[in-house]
Amino acid sequence: GAGVSQSPSNKVTEKGKDVELRCDPISGHTALYWYRQSLGQGLEFLIYFQGNSAPDKSGLPSDRFSAERTGGSVSTLTIQRTQQEDSAVYLCASSLARAGTVIVGEQYFGPGTRLTVT
Amino acid sequence: AQKVTQAQTEISVVEKEDVTLDCVYETRDTTYYLFWYKQPPSGELVFLIRRNSFDEQNEISGRYSWNFQKSTSSFNFTITASQVVDSAVYFCALSVGGGNQFYFGTGTSLTVIP
Numbered sequence: 001g002a003g004v005s006q007s008p009s010n011k012v013t014e015k016g017k018d019v020e021l022r023c024d025p026i027s028g029h030t031a032l033y034w035y036r037q038s039l040g041q042g043l044e045f046l047i048y049f050q051g052n053s054a055p056d057k058s059g060l061p062s063d064r065f066s067a068e069r070t071g072g073s074v075s076t077l078t079i080q081r082t083q084q085e086d087s088a089v090y091l092c093a094s095s096l097a098r099a100g101t102v103i104v105g106e107q108y109f110g111p112g113t114r115l116t117v118t
Numbered sequence: 119a120q121k122v123t124q125a126q127t128e129i130s131v132v133e134k135e136d137v138t139l140d141c142v143y144e145t146r147d148t149t150y151y152l153f154w155y156k157q158p159p160s161g162e163l164v165f166l167i168r169r170n171s172f173d174e175q176n177e178i179s180g181r182y183s184w185n186f187q188k189s190t191s192s193f194n195f196t197i198t199a200s201q202v203v204d205s206a207v208y209f210c211a212l213s214v215g216g217g218n219q220f221y222f223g224t225g226t227s228l229t230v231i232p
Binding site for chain 1: 124153155160161162163164165168209211219220221222223224225
């Protein structure tokens, strides 16, 4: 079946502009994660959606970052007034994990969106 | 607080050599999950294994094996008879409790030289 897809694959934007990054998770996956991977670094957790529950936004680095998930499926990560330090690869992952249970499923990652802020 | 440490930043081995990638984790939770992911040059992370905190049995899958030791809070990954296709960045990750967050290490870049 189809995996996690992300668009665009590459995005170059000028400092100060807003950008929207899209993630289409695997159908039926209830959990969706956004991560940021800077060059040579590990994955930095940004935000987590689980079903209809309130998202866990504890990883968002500033109020310029926001995300939504419509209909429990597609998610959009928005970065307002982009800064050069926002340049990174933004990864989306989905999972069958259910909050509040001991069953934690593995995450399936998309190919990422490489964001370059000039 | 949760933390995953992958002390080896880069490793190079010659093809057919065995190599072990280290992973040390920190958590006070008694229920947790450990993962390994592979990120090949193409960039997409691929799930390799999941282990829960109640199962300390080592696992072998082909040339891959994992050694989970709670006494040392380690979850090391060994590739036997390495191949060029094993060249990638490998990430160890930890998830605790309900699994809201995954804590990733900074990764180990493995290069297998033909």
